[in-house]
Amino acid sequence: MKAVAVVTEDFRFFYEAVRLLKEKDQPFISLGFSDPLPLNVELVLTTEGERKRLRGRKVIASDDPAWAVKAALALSKGGSFNRIIVGVDPGPRPGIAILGDGKVLLTDTLLSPEEVAPAIRDFLSFVNTNELLLRVGHGDPTNRDRIINTLWNVTRNIEMVDETSTTRRTGHPDAAAAIAQSRGELMPSRPRVAPTQGEVRDIQRLSRIESGGAITINSALARQVAVGAFTLTEAIEKQKRKEMES
Structure with missing residues (x-):
């Protein structure tokens, strides 16, 4: 072995x-x-x-x-496959399922939307396939669009799947497997990530929690976190430095 x-x-x-x-x-x-x-x-x-x-x-x-x-x-x-399908259940901790010629090879939950693309790239570097198809659930628009943006440079063969047509299961990996097995609509173009005011405020709230009440990041930084430009920890550090300089 x-x-x-x-x-x-x-x-x-x-x-x-x-x-x-x-x-x-x-x-x-x-x-x-x-x-x-x-x-x-x-x-x-x-x-x-x-x-x-x-x-x-x-x-x-x-x-x-x-x-x-x-x-x-x-x-x-190892292995060679005619077709690999990757299903993604979007969220702050997205579920992922990788299928090779219809067989589930791997399912798991990742730490952030930005981890999806490198995880898929790493996996693909060890197998051979004639076709790669990515299917992403339609829910959680901000995290969904963050994920699709990171995957756009992996392949343009990306479908958005209406999750109401799938059996919703407990746990992101199971949902990701259901998404991988469902037909979707091919994405015509790269989406624009547009976080809502509520999502921005929630990230500010999370910054207070993570910093033990010491720091609340501003809305501009929170928006950058929402679109994946910074992690929450990086945004807190930026806010901290800004406050120390002022």
């Missing part, structure tokens, strides 16, 4: 990835960034921020070690 390498300086990611790999009896080794990659290593797990330090290697990069391990286990089987 091919091995997986865990290469990271992030202790939390390392600890959880190693725990899950042991739990699944998946052979693995731990390497440093400058270490040579042994011939028996199929792929490398690391964080999104450390991805650029591993150029030229087959990498699954995610800040969620559970997703990285689950993808590694699915990809360890």
